[in-house]
Amino acid sequence: MSIRVAPRTRFDDAFSARDAGAPPGLIPYITAGFPHRDATAVLLRAAQDGGALAVETGIPFSDPLADGPTIQRAGWRALQNGMTLQLALEQVAAARAAGLEIPVAAMTYVNPVLAYGRDRFMRDAHAAGLDGLIVPDLPFDEADSVRDAAHGAGLAFIPLIAPTTPDERMRRIAASASGFVYCVSVTGVTGARSALPDEALALLDRVRAATPLPRALGFGLSRHEHVQALRGHAEAAVVGSALIDAVERAPQDAAGVVERFCESLIQGP
Amino acid sequence: MGQHAGRFGEYGGAYVPETLVPALAELEQGMDDAFADTAFNADLASWLRDYAGRPTPVTHARRLSQETGGAQILLKREDLLHTGAHKLNNVLGQVLLAVRLGKRRIIAETGAGQHGVATATACACFGLRCVVYMGSEDMRRQALNVYKMRLLGAEVVAVESGTATLKDATNEAIRDWVSHVRDTHYVIGSAVGPHPYPTLVRRLQRVIGDEARAQCLERLERLPHVVVACVGGGSNAIGMFAAFLDDAAVELVGVEAAGRGLDTGAHAAPLSRGRPGVLHGAHSYLMQDGAGQVLGTHSISAGLDYPGVGPEHSALRDSGRVRYVSATDEQALAAFHRLSQLEGIIPALESAHALHAAAELAASRDAEDVVLVCLSGRGDKDIDTVREHDPA
Ligand SMILES: Cc1ncc(COP(=O)(O)O)c(C=O)c1O
Numbered sequence: 098m099s100i101r102v103a104p105r106t107r108f109d110d111a112f113s114a115r116d117a118g119a120p121p122g123l124i125p126y127i128t129a130g131f132p133h134r135d136a137t138a139v140l141l142r143a144a145q146d147g148g149a150l151a152v153e154t155g156i157p158f159s160d161p162l163a164d165g166p167t168i169q170r171a172g173w174r175a176l177q178n179g180m181t182l183q184l185a186l187e188q189v190a191a192a193r194a195a196g197l198e199i200p201v202a203a204m205t206y207v208n209p210v211l212a213y214g215r216d217r218f219m220r221d222a223h224a225a226g227l228d229g230l231i232v233p234d235l236p237f238d239e240a241d242s243v244r245d246a247a248h249g250a251g252l253a254f255i256p257l258i259a260p261t262t263p264d265e266r267m268r269r270i271a272a273s274a275s276g277f278v279y280c281v282s283v284t285g286v287t288g289a290r291s292a293l294p295d296e297a298l299a300l301l302d303r304v305r306a307a308t309p310l311p312r313a314l315g316f317g318l319s320r321h322e323h324v325q326a327l328r329g330h331a332e333a334a335v336v337g338s339a340l341i342d343a344v345e346r347a348p349q350d351a352a353g354v355v356e357r358f359c360e361s362l363i364q365g366p
Numbered sequence: 367m368g369q370h371a372g373r374f375g376e377y378g379g380a381y382v383p384e385t386l387v388p389a390l391a392e393l394e395q396g397m398d399d400a401f402a403d404t405a406f407n408a409d410l411a412s413w414l415r416d417y418a419g420r421p422t423p424v425t426h427a428r429r430l431s432q433e434t435g436g437a438q439i440l441l442k443r444e445d446l447l448h449t450g451a452h453k454l455n456n457v458l459g460q461v462l463l464a465v466r467l468g469k470r471r472i473i474a475e476t477g478a479g480q481h482g483v484a485t486a487t488a489c490a491c492f493g494l495r496c497v498v499y500m501g502s503e504d505m506r507r508q509a510l511n512v513y514k515m516r517l518l519g520a521e522v523v524a525v526e527s528g529t530a531t532l533k534d535a536t537n538e539a540i541r542d543w544v545s546h547v548r549d550t551h552y553v554i555g556s557a558v559g560p561h562p563y564p565t566l567v568r569r570l571q572r573v574i575g576d577e578a579r580a581q582c583l584e585r586l587e588r589l590p591h592v593v594v595a596c597v598g599g600g601s602n603a604i605g606m607f608a609a610f611l612d613d614a615a616v617e618l619v620g621v622e623a624a625g626r627g628l629d630t631g632a633h634a635a636p637l638s639r640g641r642p643g644v645l646h647g648a649h650s651y652l653m654q655d656g657a658g659q660v661l662g663t664h665s666i667s668a669g670l671d672y673p674g675v676g677p678e679h680s681a682l683r684d685s686g687r688v689r690y691v692s693a694t695d696e697q698a699l700a701a702f703h704r705l706s707q708l709e710g711i712i713p714a715l716e717s718a719h720a721l722h723a724a725a726e727l728a729a730s731r732d733a734e735d736v737v738l739v740c741l742s743g744r745g746d747k748d749i750d751t752v753r754e755h756d757p758a
Binding site: 158159160161162163164165166169173176181182183206207208209210211212213233234235236237238239256257258259260261262263266270281283284285286 | 379380381382383384385386387388389527528533534537540541544545546547548643644645646647652654656657658659660
C-alpha cells in the first residue's frame with residue numbers, strides 16, 4: 098500500500114475549475130519528438146491554444162504493447178528522431194518557460210523509467226514541470242514503489258482502469274490514484290475508432306460508483322460527437338491516435354493542425 | 367518492486383496492461399486447478415504419450431564422445447518429439463488448459479516457426495481457431511514453417527512493426543490478447559512473459575528433465591555430472607534444469623547465442639551482456655541501451671534470436687546455481703556438422719549451441735563422467751540457413 102499521501106497538482110486545479118454540467122475537458126495525446134525531434138514544446142503549446150484542459154505527452158518505448166499502429170508508428174519515428182526521457186523532460190521545461198500552463202502528464206512504459214533511475218526520473222520530471230505519470234504496463238499490483246516515488250516527488254500517479262477490471266479491484270485502484278483515473282474505453286489497444294464503444298459508458302458509470310476522482314476516457318475517441326456523448330459520464334476525454342493521424346497528414350503545419358483539431362473536438366467542425 | 371507470487375527473487379512479475387490482469391488471474395487459478403486434478407494430468411500424460419511420442423529416448427553419442435576425448439555425452443532426444451522440437455510439450459498442456467477454460471481461439475507468437483507449427487498442430491488436433499504472429503523478416507527466413515502452419519489451418523499474420531522479428535511478433539500477440547481476451551488463450555512459446563506463464567511453461571516442460579533424470583538413474587545408476595541446454599527464452603533449459611536443481615552435485619550450464627561474438631553487439635545473450643529490465647510483462651535480464659530501449663539481436667538461430675530471457679534464469683544466474691555461457695554462430699555451425707557426421711542426427715541450430723558447450727565441457731573431464739545435453743529439436747528447418755553458410 099502507498100505510504101505517501103497523493104500530492105496536489107495542476108490536475109486538481111484544472112478539474113475543480115470545470116463546470117459540473119459542462120462537456121468533458123479535452124486531453125490530447127501527442128508523442129514527444131513527433132513529427133520531428135523539436136516539435137514537442139510547440140505542440141504542447143498548440144494544445145493549450147486549442148482549448149485543451151490538460152495534455153499528455155507520450156514518451157516513446159521500443160516495444161509499446163498497449164498501443165495500436167498509429168502511436169506505434171509515431172513512437173518509432175520519435176525514437177529515430179533521437180527522443181529520450183531526458184530530452185522529453187527538457188522540452189517540457191522549455192514549454193513551461195514559454196507559457197504552457199495547463200497540466201501535463203507523461204505517458205511512457207516502465208522500462209525507460211527504470212533505466213533512467215526511478216527516483217531520479219520523478220525528481221527531474223517534477224522539476225521540468227510535469228504534473229503526472231501514466232504507465233500502461235505498470236498495473237496496480239506492480240505499481241507500489243513507482244507510485245510512492247511519484248507521490249514523493251509531487252507527481253500524480255494516474256492508474257488505468259479497463260472494462261475487464263472487476264468492481265472490487267477498481268475500488269482498490271481508485272483508492273491509490275491521484276489526479277484522475279484513466280478509463281480505457283475498449284477491451285483493446287489505442288487507435289482511432291469511428292464509434293464510441295458500448296462498454297465505455299457502462300465502465301464510466303461503474304467507476305463513478307467506485308471513486309469521486311475525475312474520470313478521463315481514452316483509447317479510440319476521434320470525434321466531437323464522442324466527446325459530447327460523454328457529458329455527465331466523464332470529466333475529460335483523451336484523444337491520441339486521431340490527432341496523430343491528422344498531424345501525419347500535414348506534418349509541415351503540425352502546430353496548426355493540433356490547435357485546430359483540438360478546437361474542432363471541443364466545438365464541433 | 368514488491369515480492370508477489372510469481373517472483374523469482376527480484377525477477378518476474380506481471381507488467382501488463384490492466385485489461386489483461388483479470389485474465390492472468392483466471393489463468394493462474396485454472397492452472398492450479400488443472401494440475402491438482404488427476405483427470406487433467408492423466409489426460410495430458412496420454413496426449414504426450416500417444417500423440418506426441420513421449421518418453422523421448424536418451425542416446426549415448428558414442429562417436430562424438432570418442433572424438434571429443436573426455437566425458438561421455440548423452441543426448442535427450444526432444445528432436446524425436448512430434449513436430450520436431452520440445453515446443454509441443456508446452457503447447458499440448460496449454461491447449462488442454464485453454465479447452466478447460468472454455469477458450470476457443472488460440473493465438474501464439476513465433477520466431478523460427480517451431481512454436482507456431484506446434485501450436486497450429488495442437489489447434490488442428492483439438493479443432494480450435496489458431497492465429498500465429500510472426501515477424502515479416504522471420505517469415506522470409508523460415509518460409510517452410512509458414513507454409514506448414516497454413517497447411518495445418520492456422521492463420522499466419524505478418525508483423526511489420528519495430529524490427530519485424532520475434533520480439534515484435536510477441537508485442538503483436540499481446541496486443542491481440544488485449545483486444546480479444548474474453549474468448550482467447552495466448553499460448554506463449556517459452557518460459558517468458560508475465561506471471562503465471564514462466565511457472566506454467568516450466569511445469570509443462572519439466573517432463574524433459576524428469577524423464578532424463580530417471581533414464582540416467584536407470585541406465586547409469588547415477589546422475590549426470592553436467593546438464594547442458596541452450597537458452598532462447600529458456601523453456602527447454604528450465605524444463606531440463608528443474609529436475610536437477612535440488613541435486614547439488616549436478617553442474618547446470620545454460621548456453622546463450624553469442625552470434626558474431628559477445629563484443630560485437632550482434633548477439634542474443636542477455637544473461638551474459640544485458641541488464642535487468644522489463645519486456646513482455648516480466649522483469650528479467652534484457653538487452654537494452656542506456657535509455658532503456660530494447661536492442662536488436664542477432665543469432666544464426668532464429669529460436670535464440672530474442673533480447674529477453676525467462677525470469678527464473680535471471681534468478682538462477684544471480685544465485686550461481688546455473689552457469690550461463692555462450693556459443694557463436696560459427697561454433698554452433700561446426701557443432702551442427704559434427705553431430706550430423708558422427709551420429710547421424712541433424713540437430714536444430716539452437717540445440718547446436720548446447721552441443722558446442724557440451725563438447726567443450728566434456729573435453730576437460732574424465733571418460734567416466736557424463737554430460738547430458740538437451741537436444742531440443744531437429745535441424746530440418748535449418749537446412750537452408752546452413753547451406754547458405756557452408757555450401758557442402
Ligand atoms: C529447437 C529449439 N530449441 C530451442 C529453442 C529456444 O527456445 P527455449 O529457450 O524456450 O527452449 C527453440 C525456439 O524456437 C527451438 O525451436
